[in-house]
Amino acid sequence: GIQVEQSPPDLILQEGANSTLRCNFSDSVNNLQWFHQNPWGQLINLFYIPSGTKQNGRLSATTVATERYSLLYISSSQTTDSGVYFCAVSSGGGADGLTFGKGTHLIIQP
Amino acid sequence: GAVVSQHPSWVICKSGTSVKIECRSLDFQATTMFWYRQFPKQSLMLMATSNEGSKATYEQGVEKDKFLINHASLTLSTLTVTSAHPEDSSFYICSAGSRGKETQYFGPGTRLLVL
Numbered sequence: 001g002i003q004v005e006q007s008p009p010d011l012i013l014q015e016g017a018n019s020t021l022r023c024n025f026s027d028s029v030n031n032l033q034w035f036h037q038n039p040w041g042q043l044i045n046l047f048y049i050p051s052g053t054k055q056n057g058r059l060s061a062t063t064v065a066t067e068r069y070s071l072l073y074i075s076s077s078q079t080t081d082s083g084v085y086f087c088a089v090s091s092g093g094g095a096d097g098l099t100f101g102k103g104t105h106l107i108i109q110p
Numbered sequence: 111g112a113v114v115s116q117h118p119s120w121v122i123c124k125s126g127t128s129v130k131i132e133c134r135s136l137d138f139q140a141t142t143m144f145w146y147r148q149f150p151k152q153s154l155m156l157m158a159t160s161n162e163g164s165k166a167t168y169e170q171g172v173e174k175d176k177f178l179i180n181h182a183s184l185t186l187s188t189l190t191v192t193s194a195h196p197e198d199s200s201f202y203i204c205s206a207g208s209r210g211k212e213t214q215y216f217g218p219g220t221r222l223l224v225l
Contacts, residue, residue, distance in 0.1 A: 043216040
């Protein structure tokens with residue numbers, strides 16, 4: 001199956017800093033999603049981005065499908081950005097199960 | 111995005127009992143529902159995929175006789191953990207998808223603690 005690697009595993013930043021999270025995947029994908037898991041466990045869907053670039057407020061993401069990686073950018077970090085960020089992929093669309101990376105645990109300090 | 115609910119959000123049970131978790135898609139017809147499991151400080155692992163009206167497909171290493179999945183309608187899937195044991199304690203999360211949608215939509219999860 002597809003392998004997903006995320007880096008870094010842990011990241012501690014001061015409020016206001018910018019960060020880049022990386023997701024490498026081992027095979028072609030038709031679905032790539034970035035999630036933020038809050039302290040209560042809820043997965044918040046940030047981006048559906050199998051290719052290209054998207055932006056939503058302070059967050060943006062870029063996927064270079066030909067090189068099999070995706071980047072999540074967080075600008076002007078806030079303490080509420082803390083949590084675990086997961087990248088998940090599948091070779092199919094919405095009807096295929098997702099393979100998750102191990103996540104990046106982000107801590108934003110005030 | 112679409113809304114998916116799970117019930118219950120928390121369950122504590124004694125070893126040997128069975129526990130049923132419901133997953134509902136509230137505003138779209140989910141032809142496919144997925145069940146994931148997440149142990150503390152670990153990632154999510156896909157357990158099984160269920161299509162409405164047919165048997166679930168289980169991932170390697172997941173016991174189908176222990177984790178019974180029913181997807182009887184386009185808005186409801188259930189996961190029953192039979193004869194639960196402490197090692198089954200985990201966070202169970204469902205998601206709903208369909209061929210017409212690009213993404214999956216996740217429920218809020220159910221925390222199971224087996225004593």
